[in-house]
Amino acid sequence: AQSVTQLGSHVSVSEGALVLLRCNYSSSVPPYLFWYVQYPNQGLQLLLKYTSAATLVKGINGFEAEFKKSETSFHLTKPSAHMSDAAEYFCAVTGRGYSTLTFGKGTMLLVSP
Amino acid sequence: GAVVSQHPSWVICKSGTSVKIECRSLDFQATTMFWYRQFPKQSLMLMATSNEGSKATYEQGVEKDKFLINHASLTLSTLTVTSAHPEDSSFYICSARGVGTGAGYEQYFGPGTRLTVT
Numbered sequence: 001a002q003s004v005t006q007l008g009s010h011v012s013v014s015e016g017a018l019v020l021l022r023c024n025y026s027s028s029v030p031p032y033l034f035w036y037v038q039y040p041n042q043g044l045q046l047l048l049k050y051t052s053a054a055t056l057v058k059g060i061n062g063f064e065a066e067f068k069k070s071e072t073s074f075h076l077t078k079p080s081a082h083m084s085d086a087a088e089y090f091c092a093v094t095g096r097g098y099s100t101l102t103f104g105k106g107t108m109l110l111v112s113p
Numbered sequence: 114g115a116v117v118s119q120h121p122s123w124v125i126c127k128s129g130t131s132v133k134i135e136c137r138s139l140d141f142q143a144t145t146m147f148w149y150r151q152f153p154k155q156s157l158m159l160m161a162t163s164n165e166g167s168k169a170t171y172e173q174g175v176e177k178d179k180f181l182i183n184h185a186s187l188t189l190s191t192l193t194v195t196s197a198h199p200e201d202s203s204f205y206i207c208s209a210r211g212v213g214t215g216a217g218y219e220q221y222f223g224p225g226t227r228l229t230v231t
Contacts, residue, residue, distance in 0.1 A: 032219075034219055036222070041204075041225065041227065042224055042225060043117075043119075043206050043208075043222035043223050043224040043225045044157075044206070044208075044222040045222070046219055046221070049219055090156065090157070099145065099162060100147070100159055100162060101147075101159075101220055103156045103157050104156065105155070105156045106155075106156050
């Protein structure tokens with residue numbers, strides 16, 4: 001079985017501040033992990049993915065995430081928030097033998113000027 | 114690359130009628146397509162998984178006779194909401210996964226279809 005927990009349904013930061021969105025996972029097989037971003041009334045866009053290669057993964061728009069097996073975490077970070085980063089972010093997990101993605105409940109990132 | 118489109122992006126229909134939503138992979142062959150439903154301010158709920166040329170696999174609690182899924186080709190899947198009712202109003206999102214799309218485990222999402230049943 002697989003599950004994802006995203007801590008904090010809302011995260012507020014000031015423009016230029018560090019962004020940290022938390023994701024913890026549970027998986028019975030080595031996980032593949034993803035972060036997606038969703039803007040209002042749009043589908044999901046893949047930000048980055050971990051598929052058992054480098055544990056520090058760099059994605060689009062300056063985001064990165066680090067896979068930490070000992071902590072079962074895959075937190076998303078960005079050094080300096082931009083107003084355009086305001087959106088909903090979803091962490092998701094799958095793995096070998098699983099055909100579907102399991103999503104977290106999402107975290108809304110709010111960026112204030 | 115790996116672009117998925119949906120049509121229509123927004124549809125309003127009367128209660129009791131049926132509506133069809135199309136999901137297309139534009140630049141890759143989608144061996145598997147997924148249909149999700151998303152309620153306001155909530156996460157995505159997987160409705161069904163379809164593999165090209167075979168019957169869709171529905172998640173528990175999803176009425177297969179109400180939500181008809183067809184995946185007749187490697188680039189097209191359709192979701193038909195039959196005898197729609199106001200409670201079917203939602204945001205429907207498809208995704209696709211297939212050969213030649215990287216690691217093969219990620220899904221590429223369409224832009225979604227907003228269905229409103231009056």
